[in-house]
Amino acid sequence: MISNTAARAIAQTSLKASRSFHSSSTSLARKFFVGGNWKCNGSVSQTNELISMLNQSTLTTETEVVVCPSQVYVQGVKDGLRSDVAVGAQDCWVQGNGAFTGETSADMLKDMGVSWVIVGHSERRGKGESDAEVAAKAKYALDKGLSVIACCGEPLEAREAGTTNDFVFPQIKAYADVFTKDDWERVVIAYEPIWAIGTGLTATPEQAQDTHADIRQYLGQVSGAEVAENTRILYGGSASGKTAPGLSAKPDIDGFLVGGASLKPEFADIVNCQTTDNSLKPINVGINGFGRIGRLVMRAAQNDPMVNIVAVNDP
Numbered sequence: 117m118i119s120n121t122a123a124r125a126i127a128q129t130s131l132k133a134s135r136s137f138h139s140s141s142t143s144l145a146r147k148f149f150v151g152g153n154w155k156c157n158g159s160v161s162q163t164n165e166l167i168s169m170l171n172q173s174t175l176t177t178e179t180e181v182v183v184c185p186s187q188v189y190v191q192g193v194k195d196g197l198r199s200d201v202a203v204g205a206q207d208c209w210v211q212g213n214g215a216f217t218g219e220t221s222a223d224m225l226k227d228m229g230v231s232w233v234i235v236g237h238s239e240r241r242g243k244g245e246s247d248a249e250v251a252a253k254a255k256y257a258l259d260k261g262l263s264v265i266a267c268c269g270e271p272l273e274a275r276e277a278g279t280t281n282d283f284v285f286p287q288i289k290a291y292a293d294v295f296t297k298d299d300w301e302r303v304v305i306a307y308e309p310i311w312a313i314g315t316g317l318t319a320t321p322e323q324a325q326d327t328h329a330d331i332r333q334y335l336g337q338v339s340g341a342e343v344a345e346n347t348r349i350l351y352g353g354s355a356s357g358k359t360a361p362g363l364s365a366k367p368d369i370d371g372f373l374v375g376g377a378s379l380k381p382e383f384a385d386i387v388n389c390q391t392t393d394n395s396l397k398p399i400n401v402g403i404n405g406f407g408r409i410g411r412l413v414m415r416a417a418q419n420d421p422m423v424n425i426v427a428v429n430d431p
Contacts, residue, residue, distance in 0.1 A: 146348045148364070149304055149371035150387045151265055152183040152378030153206065153234060163189045166379065167196040173384040175200070176391045179371070182232045182265075183378065187220050194229050204232030204265065207240055210252045222260040233257050234373075236267040236287065238310045247290035255294040258302060265373060266291050267352065268331070269308030272317075280327060285334050292338040300343045306373040307331060308352035313375065319353050321362045321369075328368035357385030364389050403428045 158166070163185060175181060177200070184204040185193045194203045209219035225233060235257065236250035254264045268287040270280045284307070295303065307327060312319045319327075328349045336344035348370035351363055355372040363369050377383055401423055403410045410428070417423040 145346060146370045148179045148390055149348050149350060150179055150181050150383075151204065151232070151234075151304075151306070151350065151371070151373045152181075152383055153237070153373055153375050154183065154185045154378060155206070155239075155375060156186060157379060158186055158189055160189075160192075163192060164196070167193060169381060170201055170383075171196075171198050173381070174388070175384060176388050178391055179387050181387055184232070184234055184265075190225070190230060191228050202231045203229070204234060205230055206234050206237070208233045208235065208253055208257050208262075210249060211256055222257040222262050225257075226260050226262060230262065232263045232265060234265045234267065234306075238267065238269050238308050238313070241267075247287050250287075251290040251294045254291060254303070255299070258295070258299045263302040264304075265306050265350070266303050267306045267308055267373070269310050269352065272311035272315075275309065275311050281330055281334070284327070284331065288331060288334055289338055292335070295339070297340065297343060300339060300347055304348040304350055304371070305331065305335075306350040306352045308373070312353035314354065318359070319351075321366050324351050324353065324363055325366035325368055328366070332368055355386060357382035357389075360386045360389035405429065 154166070166183075166185075170183070180202075181200070182202040182204045183193065183197070184206050187205055187207075190203060190205055197203060205220065205225050207220070208222045208225060209216055211221070212223050213221050222233065235254045236245070236247075241250065250266075254266055257264050268284050270283040274280050274283040288305070291303075291305075307324075309319050309324070309327070311317055328351070331349055332344050332347075335347060349368060350371045350373045351369050352373035352375075354376070355363060355374055356377050360372060363372070372386055374383060374386055377386060401413065401417060403413055406414075406428060414428070
């Protein structure tokens with residue numbers, strides 16, 4: 117293995133020479149991917165509403181879709197969600213079952229039928245998780261049969277100082293040190309510009325593309341050209357239905373890891389951003405009269421995110 121410093125130096129030299137891993141032919145081999153990270157949001161009723169919203173939405177088959185609810189709701193989402201949307205977890209423990217209070221093992225997730233897990237999210241790294249710990253989590257999850265959304269990203273200080281790659285590359289190197297070539301077939305990388313998440317700041321499509329291309333080039337240095345060409349790199353910087361089409365047009369942006377927008381109907385717009393499919397929108401309903409039928413409609417609509425009551429006429 118080469119050191120982080122040496123690997124970074126090699127990669128920086130190659131970056132200046134060329135960006136060779138985003139030809140149109142390889143892009144076609146990387147199926148578009150959209151993951152929804154629900155974070156620490158939800159209740160039993162809201163989770164049921166989100167399941168209903170997704171089950172009613174028009175989602176293209178040209179995009180691989182995964183949603184990651186809070187761990188306590190994973191089983192309910194798995195049981196109620198349409199079969200073409202996979203369910204993931206937001207984190208997992210670094211090893212198997214045992215006396216680890218509060219942890220969730222990859223073994224448990226696999227037993228529930230969960231197929232994906234997020235590791236290394238900036239909000240987890242912010243609590244002190246090291247690159248080595250994150251990589252160990254990812255490797256254990258892969259060994260137990262899960263697929264991994266492997267996160268990386270830099271804070272505002274690194275972006276402003278022009279040291280994004282110096283911050284992100286060691287995170288990628290930690291993954292590369294423990295993943296086999298076969299492991300990479302079940303990994304997507306999620307690049308999170310931490311400074312653009314919930315701050316009001318945004319990365320332009322060009323900024324995002326530049327960093328994605330740098331990550332792909334560096335991945336080629338540490339894991340080989342084939343891994344670099346085939347690994348999907350997601351943008352995790354607060355994408356929305358409005359910004360997704362422009363971002364997804366870039367050759368090295370292979371999808372999104374979506375936060376707040378995954379809790380809204382516009383999540384379908386993000387999933388469909390590369391197609392001409394029309395996303396199913398909430399319908400507006402007016403209730404004329406508030407008798408028995410009107411009350412039944414109102415009661416049903418209150419639990420359905422795809423129905424908006426816009427007016428009630430109760431003469």
